[in-house]
Amino acid sequence: MAATSGPADKEVPAAAAAASAASVATFNTSPTLQSQEGVEDFSAFERQLSLSQSIGEELRPRLHRRNQFIFSRKTALSMDQCPLAPASWSQAPSPTPLQSGTAMAVHSHSGSDTGLLLADSSVSRIASRIAQSMDNVQKRRSVTDSNHLRVLHDSLTSLTHRITGAPGSQESLPADQSAASPGGAVASLTSLSQPPQVHHVKSNSAGGRSRKKTKDNRDKLADCLRLCEHSSAMPKPDNQEQLESLGLELEPSWDRVVAPENTTTAKAVKQQAAIWELLQTEVNILRHLKTIIEVHMTVLRHLQSSANLLADVSSDQLFPGILPVFQAHRALWTEHLQPALVSARQSGLPMRPTAFYRGFTSFREIFAPSAQYCLRIAEAKDYLKILEKNEVFADFLKWAQRVSQRNYNSEDGAVDLQLGSLLTMPLQRVMKYGLLLQEILRHTEDGEERLALESMISHVTSFCNELNSTYRAKCDQAELRGVADRIEDAKLPDWIDGLGDETATVLESYRLNLMRPMPHNGQLRRRISEGDVRFKDEKGKWNDAKCLLFTDLLLLAKSSKRNSLRLLRPPLRLDRLVLHKLSDPNNSLLLVALTDFGSVDCLMCLACDSQKATDEWSDRISQARILLAAQLQQQQQQLQQQKTVALQPSAPSLQPQTSVDAVRLRNHHQQHPVHQQQQRSATVAIATSSYSTISSNSSQQLHYTRSSGDMESLLTTTISVTHHHQQQQQHQRYTTHLSSFTDVEPATIDSTGTGSVGIAAASAVSGVEDQQDARRSSHV
Amino acid sequence: MSKSVSKSVKPIKIVVIGSGGVGKSALTLQFSKSKFFLDYDPTIEDSFSKSCYIDNEMARLDILDTAGQEEFTSMREQYMRLGQAFLVVFSVTDRKGFEEVDSLIQLIYRVKDREAFPIMVAGNKIDLQNDRCIDQSLAQELVQRHQEFNPYCAYIETSAKTRLNVDLVFHDLVRLLRLYNAKGGSKQAKKSKCSLL
Numbered sequence: 001m002a003a004t005s006g007p008a009d010k011e012v013p014a015a016a017a018a019a020s021a022a023s024v025a026t027f028n029t030s031p032t033l034q035s036q037e038g039v040e041d042f043s044a045f046e047r048q049l050s051l052s053q054s055i056g057e058e059l060r061p062r063l064h065r066r067n068q069f070i071f072s073r074k075t076a077l078s079m080d081q082c083p084l085a086p087a088s089w090s091q092a093p094s095p096t097p098l099q100s101g102t103a104m105a106v107h108s109h110s111g112s113d114t115g116l117l118l119a120d121s122s123v124s125r126i127a128s129r130i131a132q133s134m135d136n137v138q139k140r141r142s143v144t145d146s147n148h149l150r151v152l153h154d155s156l157t158s159l160t161h162r163i164t165g166a167p168g169s170q171e172s173l174p175a176d177q178s179a180a181s182p183g184g185a186v187a188s189l190t191s192l193s194q195p196p197q198v199h200h201v202k203s204n205s206a207g208g209r210s211r212k213k214t215k216d217n218r219d220k221l222a223d224c225l226r227l228c229e230h231s232s233a234m235p236k237p238d239n240q241e242q243l244e245s246l247g248l249e250l251e252p253s254w255d256r257v258v259a260p261e262n263t264t265t266a267k268a269v270k271q272q273a274a275i276w277e278l279l280q281t282e283v284n285i286l287r288h289l290k291t292i293i294e295v296h297m298t299v300l301r302h303l304q305s306s307a308n309l310l311a312d313v314s315s316d317q318l319f320p321g322i323l324p325v326f327q328a329h330r331a332l333w334t335e336h337l338q339p340a341l342v343s344a345r346q347s348g349l350p351m352r353p354t355a356f357y358r359g360f361t362s363f364r365e366i367f368a369p370s371a372q373y374c375l376r377i378a379e380a381k382d383y384l385k386i387l388e389k390n391e392v393f394a395d396f397l398k399w400a401q402r403v404s405q406r407n408y409n410s411e412d413g414a415v416d417l418q419l420g421s422l423l424t425m426p427l428q429r430v431m432k433y434g435l436l437l438q439e440i441l442r443h444t445e446d447g448e449e450r451l452a453l454e455s456m457i458s459h460v461t462s463f464c465n466e467l468n469s470t471y472r473a474k475c476d477q478a479e480l481r482g483v484a485d486r487i488e489d490a491k492l493p494d495w496i497d498g499l500g501d502e503t504a505t506v507l508e509s510y511r512l513n514l515m516r517p518m519p520h521n522g523q524l525r526r527r528i529s530e531g532d533v534r535f536k537d538e539k540g541k542w543n544d545a546k547c548l549l550f551t552d553l554l555l556l557a558k559s560s561k562r563n564s565l566r567l568l569r570p571p572l573r574l575d576r577l578v579l580h581k582l583s584d585p586n587n588s589l590l591l592v593a594l595t596d597f598g599s600v601d602c603l604m605c606l607a608c609d610s611q612k613a614t615d616e617w618s619d620r621i622s623q624a625r626i627l628l629a630a631q632l633q634q635q636q637q638q639l640q641q642q643k644t645v646a647l648q649p650s651a652p653s654l655q656p657q658t659s660v661d662a663v664r665l666r667n668h669h670q671q672h673p674v675h676q677q678q679q680r681s682a683t684v685a686i687a688t689s690s691y692s693t694i695s696s697n698s699s700q701q702l703h704y705t706r707s708s709g710d711m712e713s714l715l716t717t718t719i720s721v722t723h724h725h726q727q728q729q730q731h732q733r734y735t736t737h738l739s740s741f742t743d744v745e746p747a748t749i750d751s752t753g754t755g756s757v758g759i760a761a762a763s764a765v766s767g768v769e770d771q772q773d774a775r776r777s778s779h780v
Numbered sequence: 781m782s783k784s785v786s787k788s789v790k791p792i793k794i795v796v797i798g799s800g801g802v803g804k805s806a807l808t809l810q811f812s813k814s815k816f817f818l819d820y821d822p823t824i825e826d827s828f829s830k831s832c833y834i835d836n837e838m839a840r841l842d843i844l845d846t847a848g849q850e851e852f853t854s855m856r857e858q859y860m861r862l863g864q865a866f867l868v869v870f871s872v873t874d875r876k877g878f879e880e881v882d883s884l885i886q887l888i889y890r891v892k893d894r895e896a897f898p899i900m901v902a903g904n905k906i907d908l909q910n911d912r913c914i915d916q917s918l919a920q921e922l923v924q925r926h927q928e929f930n931p932y933c934a935y936i937e938t939s940a941k942t943r944l945n946v947d948l949v950f951h952d953l954v955r956l957l958r959l960y961n962a963k964g965g966s967k968q969a970k971k972s973k974c975s976l977l
Contacts, residue, residue: 414828416828431852
């Protein structure tokens with residue numbers, strides 16, 4: 001989640017310097033990396049590449065593949081094997097040393113930074129190629145993330161324009177830089193993470209220039225803001241009328257509105273005060289929102305459009321959906337709270353909580369559009385943190401904070417008007433309604449009013465609970481992606497080296513992908529725990545390792561310098577795991593993964609620093625196992641039900657065709673026992689291929705036709721995957737298909753051509769899903 | 781006066797956390813407002829700013845009260861990331877709230893990715909002596925356990941109702957933060973346990 005881009009001004013010179021040394025290179029730094037490490041990382045790569053050049057052409061494909069691994073492992077952009085790296089590589093011309101080096105640093109905002117240093121005389125071609133690839137990735141990515149990519153894409157496009165438009169992009173280079181990479185153009189793209197004035201590569205000599213530019217911009221900003229300062233010259237927001245017509249002027253206290261003779265009991269007095277607090281605080285939040293929109297957002301946009309200042313600041317990212325939030329609060333205020341206040345002003349009668357009944361019982365409808373804001377606020381604040389380092393932007397914030405005071409009465413006391421705090425308020429506000437209503441309820445005696453309030457409270461809290469779980473799911477996913485991006489298979493490169501390129505191609509599609517839904521219920525797995533442990537290797541020596549527990553599996557990995565995780569063991573399925581506490585002095589824990597036959601598949605012996613930590617791990621694993629077992633059992637029951645339904649000829653759902661085919665298939669087998677072998681292998685092949693296709697690719701329609709010899713029996717399985725969300729359903733449907741296969745062929749595995757290939761491919765799979773598939777296939 | 785000074789002072793963000801109903805808002809409100817509420821104690825306090833002299837040095841405190849958000853745990857990290865110093869409140873009349881203190885402190889370490897951080901633990905509602913179920917020694921013990929590796933952690937007993945130690949708890953927290961910053965707190969050893977956050 002910590003989407004801070006690395007210190008670009010440190011990284012980019014490294015890239016530029018290296019560009020002069022070797023013309024083809026790639027560097028990639030994760031956000032936590034210091035520039036030092038960045039260089040190390042980079043030079044290792046460089047060595048690899050110069051090696052590739054000296055050894056010759058034949059090694060290149062293999063290295064390319066390795067590079068792909070590095071890319072897809074480390075970049076947030078390439079969670080689904082971003083075509084970025086391969087695409088750009090394929091664009092790179094011959095491996096002969098080039099005279100011109102071109103560096104491009106691309107900072108992705110969504111987590112890690114991606115750096116590309118490419119050798120090509122025509123930068124534009126690559127840039128457009130990356131932009132294209134971005135498009136592809138964007139299509140595959142979830143909606144929330146696509147926003148980052150969109151911005152990245154935009155900036156890439158602008159880069160392309162800049163480069164194609166002007167070969168004089170060298171102009172922006174400090175003199176020594178151009179000299180260091182003769183004939184090369186260094187374009188640094190720091191679209192999101194960096195303020196505009198450090199837009200070009202910084203080096204020692206560039207520092208002075210950029211400082212001057214910053215100063216110019218700061219002066220320009222000060223001039224513009226001075227103009228804006230007078231209320232009459234303030235740029236007008238789009239929804240100015242709405243902002244003006246809110247009627248935020250409130251009496252200092254409720255007893256100025258409600259006549260004292262109408263509130264006789266102490267309870268009634270407190271109730272009115274509690275209602276007044278609700279109104280008062282609602283006015284406050286509207287003021288805050290007004291300030292954000294009027295002073296921050298509108299002026300920022302004005303500066304961008306009129307003076308081309310802070311042009312790189314994305315107001316959509318900084319204020320993600322602030323307008324829907326404003327609309328929600330405005331609706332609550334003008335339609336539900338304010339009318340009650342107005343009528344109290346007119347009549348002098350006490351305000352009744354029932355007046356807000358409609359507003360809070362339709363809380364969900366009113367506030368649903370603002371949920372996006374709450375979900376994206378974390379990213380917005382990370383973005384703000386980065387922006388604050390930009391001096392021009394910091395000047396703007398200071399100005400805005402000062403001008404914001406206008407929106408507040410002096411007797412309100414000091415309000416924390418920093419943008420970061422203002423941006424947090426809407427999120428907090430939503431969660432405080434429950435508390436305020438509870439307080440009104442506490443001072444309400446009337447039975448009807450109490451009932452109404454209880455109903456209002458339940459509506460508000462259920463909305464907040466939902467928001468909470470949505471947010472949690474989002475965090476879990478981000479966390480999982482963080483781990484998934486760091487995973488690297490320790491064994492795979494060795495196999496690739498040992499088995500040759502063809503195997504490498506085959507194996508590439510079988511890498512562990514934690515982001516793939518869990519096989520048993522199609523949901524996303526969650527990281528339960530991660531921590532340092534010690535583990536005993538084959539020689540009985542203790543090593544440090546990291547243990548990662550997920551909803552359905554356990555990983556043992558070694559964390560490397562680059563913060564990546566090298567898997568020490570294949571992922572262990574929790575439901576196949578047995579746990580034994582050993583009575584040795586280390587209090588170690590023996591984890592045994594069992595095969596289907598109850599024999600040992602994989603073994604590990606773990607221990608922690610303390611007995612307590614070991615016990616905690618043991619408890620956590622046991623709990624996760626119990627949870628998973630329950631889920632599996634539930635799934636089993638569902639499948640059983642579906643199977644019963646599917647086998648009934650009259651059942652309209654679940655493709656009755658399949659069961660009919662299954663029956664036909666069975667009949668064929670009885671008639672033609674000679675072809676049984678052949679048929680079985682084909683079935684296995686279908687099962688394997690189709691399943692892995694489904695899991696890796698939600699394609700629209702998979703059409704499998706199988707004919708076997710003279711029988712001419714045809715089994716058509718059509719699986720349509722229309723939407724990602726249906727995957728679970730689809731998974732079940734597919735499992736049903738598999739079960740019907742199993743019904744047909746309750747035999748063991750044969751070893752004829754196709755069959756063995758299918759199984760071999762499937763068992764090489766490191767993804768859990770496919771492992772299960774492999775096992776399932778073996779049942780066929 | 782405070783206005784002109786406050787501009788030059790870098791604000792300190794203090795986040796007040798604790799279980800529901802332990803008196804977070806009450807403490808915050810008492811600190812923020814000098815006036816007393818005669819007939820009605822407000823339920824919530826929006827985040828606010830207050831400048832005051834602590835040990836002859838001006839400090840501007842931006843205080844974030846997290847009342848009402850206890851249930852919504854996923855959002856917790858959101859506001860905890862803002863904090864430069866934390867006030868962890870529990871009520872001496874509520875065992876459950878006290879039991880949560882430890883996990884909240886652990887959460888701070890995790891979110892801030894530090895092994896030590898300025899944290900003030902406040903045992904509130906000590907005016908309700910008859911209902912008291914958490915002894916002072918019990919709370920002291922908890923804080924001492926943390927002090928072994930986090931010297932910037934302290935315990936204090938408060939009463940928002942009688943205004944006992946209300947100013948002190950905030951001032952002491954600022955002192956802890958100053959100490960922490962003086963010792964190069966931000967550069968201190970990052971938490972080794974979890975490298976993800």
